[in-house]
Amino acid sequence: MKFKEAKNKFVQTWGALGSQWGINKTMAQIHALLMVSAEPVSMEDVMEELQISRGNASMNLRALMDWGIVYKEYKTGERREFFTAEKDLDELAVKIARERSKREIKPALKVLKEVSSITANQTEEEKHFVDQTTKLYDFVLKADNVLDKITEYKDNWLTKLVVKFMK
Amino acid sequence: MKFKEAKNKFVQTWGALGSQWGINKTMAQIHALLMVSAEPVSMEDVMEELQISRGNASMNLRALMDWGIVYKEYKTGERREFFTAEKDLDELAVKIARERSKREIKPALKVLKEVSSITANQTEEEKHFVDQTTKLYDFVLKADNVLDKITEYKDNWLTKLVVKFMK
DNA sequence: ATAAACTTTCATTTATTTTTGAAAGTTTAA
DNA sequence: TTAAACTTTCAAAAATAAATGAAAGTTTAT
Numbered sequence: 001m002k003f004k005e006a007k008n009k010f011v012q013t014w015g016a017l018g019s020q021w022g023i024n025k026t027m028a029q030i031h032a033l034l035m036v037s038a039e040p041v042s043m044e045d046v047m048e049e050l051q052i053s054r055g056n057a058s059m060n061l062r063a064l065m066d067w068g069i070v071y072k073e074y075k076t077g078e079r080r081e082f083f084t085a086e087k088d089l090d091e092l093a094v095k096i097a098r099e100r101s102k103r104e105i106k107p108a109l110k111v112l113k114e115v116s117s118i119t120a121n122q123t124e125e126e127k128h129f130v131d132q133t134t135k136l137y138d139f140v141l142k143a144d145n146v147l148d149k150i151t152e153y154k155d156n157w158l159t160k161l162v163v164k165f166m167k
Numbered sequence: 168m169k170f171k172e173a174k175n176k177f178v179q180t181w182g183a184l185g186s187q188w189g190i191n192k193t194m195a196q197i198h199a200l201l202m203v204s205a206e207p208v209s210m211e212d213v214m215e216e217l218q219i220s221r222g223n224a225s226m227n228l229r230a231l232m233d234w235g236i237v238y239k240e241y242k243t244g245e246r247r248e249f250f251t252a253e254k255d256l257d258e259l260a261v262k263i264a265r266e267r268s269k270r271e272i273k274p275a276l277k278v279l280k281e282v283s284s285i286t287a288n289q290t291e292e293e294k295h296f297v298d299q300t301t302k303l304y305d306f307v308l309k310a311d312n313v314l315d316k317i318t319e320y321k322d323n324w325l326t327k328l329v330v331k332f333m334k
Numbered sequence: 335a336t337a338a339a340c341t342t343t344c345a346t347t348t349a350t351t352t353t354t355g356a357a358a359g360t361t362t363a364a
Numbered sequence: 365t366t367a368a369a370c371t372t373t374c375a376a377a378a379a380t381a382a383a384t385g386a387a388a389g390t391t392t393a394t
Contacts, residue, residue, distance in 0.1 A: 003285060019189070021189055024381080037295070108180060111177070114168065118170060120170075129205075135256060142329060159309075221371080222372080246362070247371090
């Protein structure tokens with residue numbers, strides 16, 4: 001396989017993966033492109049390589065920066081902006097985990113707490129509802145706490161997890 | 168909050184969450200509904216409660232069964248089919264993790280292996296590509312293995328993880 | 335101040351995903 | 365068998381999400 005072909009395949013695959021994870025295809029593709037680029041990339045280059053419009057590039061780069069996994073860079077003497085992706089994978093995973101916890105898990109926990117707190121009257125139906133949502137709340141809370149703890153390690157958290165867990 | 172309201176809120180929230188995870192809204196809503204139902208639920212009831220068409224209900228129930236997190240049940244003397252969700256949360260999480268590993272991680276690993284195996288010629292660009300995709304392959308492989316190990320525990324894997332990790 | 339170089343915004347268009355509903359298929363009982 | 369009770373399928377319609385591109389906005393150099 002030639003380099004260009006490999007690069008394209010990687011970008012496409014990463015993009016397809018993104019859309020199964022609630023991230024839009026272009027956003028994931030841009031991220032893939034930046035991750036395998038040795039040098040910072042301009043918006044013009046992103047548009048060119050992925051064949052997308054200026055607006056699309058701009059909006060998705062912004063979204064990636066909001067996630068904290070893509071950075072703007074300025075080159076001295078250059079007017080335009082360049083972009084690089086977080087390339088450290090431990091760091092990348094930690095940022096994604098934290099962001100998703102904040103955006104999705106925390107709000108879900110709030111709702112679970114609310115709905116599991118209704119006073120169940122005598123019906124089996126209501127008792128089961130309260131029981132099940134309470135279990136769900138406990139489970140998700142525990143999982144979120146584990147995630148917190150794991151990501152606190154930052155460097156090499158995955159390796160540390162392997163070591164701890166395989167014992 | 169009244170029971171009906173709480174139930175509805177739960178179903179809606181779970182549905183919204185689903186769509187951020189690449190699962191369609193209705194599928195997640197059906198799952199939510201079944202999870203908090205004490206008794207097996209007929210397709211008619213699913214249609215009625217979620218206000219969806221017969222075709223939609225049928226297709227999404229099928230998809231949930233393909234994931235192995237919803238089961239068909241037959242009541243003696245009843246012609247129609249009833250459905251229940253996996254209610255054990257450890258088991259549910261394990262099934263989801265395994266299915267996603269199979270559907271998403273494994274194929275991605277295959278591609279990563281492929282693209283990281285090109286012979287990089289002298290350019291910095293190509294060397295960086297091979298280096299980065301190799302790191303990615305190693306990382307994802309390690310993560311997938313940890314997931315495997317964790318889900319082997321099945322019962323109480325989360326609790327066991329907490330215990331192991333907090334030490 | 336002015337203009338060139340560049341980025342962002344957002345109404346509109348385009349593409350993708352989901353839903354519908356009626357026809358076809360299946361199972362069971364008589 | 366036949367027909368009633370139920371489920372599945374799938375082409376078409378509807379809903380949703382993403383992309384475009386031109387105008388508006390911003391920054392920098394002169």
